[in-house]
Amino acid sequence: MADLAGPRLYGCYKCQNHVCCHDDIVSKAFQASRGRAFLFSHATNVVVGPKEDRHLITGLHTVADVHCCDCGEVLGWKYVKAYEELQKYKEGKFVLEKFKIVKVNW
Numbered sequence: 836m837a838d839l840a841g842p843r844l845y846g847c848y849k850c851q852n853h854v855c856c857h858d859d860i861v862s863k864a865f866q867a868s869r870g871r872a873f874l875f876s877h878a879t880n881v882v883v884g885p886k887e888d889r890h891l892i893t894g895l896h897t898v899a900d901v902h903c904c905d906c907g908e909v910l911g912w913k914y915v916k917a918y919e920e921l922q923k924y925k926e927g928k929f930v931l932e933k934f935k936i937v938k939v940n941w
């Protein structure tokens with residue numbers, strides 16, 4: 836039974852590569868272009884792409900696409916810098932789209 840006590844993980848929906856942990860969810864209230872997304876305090880086994888400035892609903896942010904390190908699928912993005920004071924808490928955090936991650940080990 837000890838195996839069932841491990842952390843609840845999320846994996847890439849294509850290759851099941853473990854990319855984040857349920858305990859690291861900061862917010863489930865994010866909206867991505869194709870549906871809901873979760874904000875995570877960190878992610879693992881991902882590759883962060885080049886930075887770019889994007890105008891989002893909540894203002895100007897510097898973001899970078901986040902790719903699965905195994906299959907290269909884009910899973911979401913990382914907030915590198917937020918320019919609005921109220922959005923600063925997102926800096927260094929990851930948004931992963933809900934339909935691109937699957938529950939592993941739950």
Ligand SMILES: [Zn+2]
Nearest residue numbers: 847850903906
């Ligand atoms: Zn993958």
